[in-house]
Amino acid sequence: MSKVLMKGNEAVGAAAIKAGCKYFFGYPITPQNEIPEYMSKKLPEVGGEFVQAESEVAAINMVYGAAGSGARVMTSSSSPGMALKQEGISYLAGAELPAVIVNMMRGGPGLGGIQPAQSDYFMSVKGGGNGDYFMPVYAPASIQETVDLIQEAFDVADQYRTPVMVVADGMIGQMMEPVEFKEMPHRKLEDKTWSTDGTKEERKPNVINSLFLDAQDLEDHIIRLEEKYNLMEENECRWEEYKLEGAEIVIAAYGTTARIVKNAIDALEKDGIKVGLIRPITLWPFPKKAFDHIDSTTTNVLTVEMSRGQMIEDVRLALNGKLPTAFFGRTGGVIPTPAGVVEAVKKLVGGAK
């Protein structure tokens, strides 16, 4: 298939529909409005439905209803809206329902701003809703990767019966890039025999539920969920490595920040400073194994984020004290520049080892 030039947000919608998403429930918030706009236009054409909900809380609960009914369903929002969706995400996780949730992040806290940021890392990967749960979180760095990962996200959601989040900063949503809608390899998926479509009085009622009043029952349920999370940690970690071999400094960065970092790495190479990159593609499960691939030549790790430093905690856990870890980041919608990253690296080089 040939490439088409598309705005990130519209590509999200197109990828979802290609993946078989028939239902979308959302509420407007900048910088992701083109996603619901696109879905409102395109879903009726494929026999699906779009509802502009009265709030993000309602939207995610509509997702809960549709997911429990066996449909492929998606919602999207940006940071303050995603905060409201946390209630429903916890319910989706508790009731083991598959759905895809897209967050085009903007700066916060509070109403914050509308420029790109990566400050919802904690909220996404540490369980922003109540209770013991995790969900796969994908962080694409280009529109092409967004398109590929959205399609993958629907399969992963169905395979594990879990909500899946795709987080990108507002830049991905707003910029245009050529994309190709490839035929993705499909996973082997089981029929959704657990979903509600009426018993026809031929089977026992199906119940979609996250309530366990008996403490032992709830502990058993959570431990079963944990076994699923362990499987995902084993099988679903994804990351990209760039110029790790012989690197003196290794940078950890994700999403568009990682693209900026690559430019800095190439510039530093010309100055004779060897820097490598680990780019987590799944923020949860966090690709800890990638940090075992760091060369013995490396003296420091630098985490670069569009936040005041959130992923750095997972990087430190992955390194487990093996290497000193520094941080460079801009936030509030200010985008780090390659020059800023170069300067941060140069401070580390020849510094305390």
Added chain:
Amino acid sequence: MAVVFKETKGLTDAKTHYCPGCTHGIVHRLVGEVLEELGVLGETIGVAPVGCSVLAYKYFNCDVHQAAHGRAPAVATGIKRVHPDKVVFTYQGDGDLASIGAAEIVHAAARGEKFTTIFINNAIYGMTGGQMAPTTLVGQKATTAPLGRDPKKVGMPMRMSEMLATLDGAKFVERATVHNPAGVRKTKAAIKKAFEMQINGEGFGIVEVLSTCPTNWGMTPVDSLKWLEENMIPYYPLGNIRTPEGGDK
């Protein structure tokens, strides 16, 4: 011998957990009977709320989703959009529907979502131990209104049915009661009508049922029924508020 009373297929064999004299059980039975009589049990998907009827998913003999507090109408919207040919209903208390979920019920009704809502108004929060609800009557005591509801501080009790009936999308709105046999019969007829209208694709329907909470009202079941009649009905008038056949009042 003619059978005058038997179990309904609309309910499972599970024993309900409701307090003695609580009218939740009566309304469950009416919903079950109506679904059975309409022959749609196998085509029905229910939504259970948060509140004393949180376990309704164990009692109704059909597919059920348990929803977050107040969100049942949003969940039902999602279900009905996926299964437009199925019968979908929510069963909600007054804390659930009139307080935390006020936006969800108003907008589902405004959109004219084609599902049916059974709304239990017992003028109190039952499950959490008797706190004030938006429907608590003036002067009625609750654990968070120890001196009785003071309208100067917390406003007047909300008449949800009247409010919802102002929305064009709400095609059937009726308030009923289960405090005596005549009321129970009328409640059943209203529930049946609301479901029939859903099946005919006419739009959103809600039946508000005045109910008792002997436990948190601190009364015997019999006194509760009397209290409902003497105090709730004057403020929450019974009857049909809206039907498509020009029944708008």
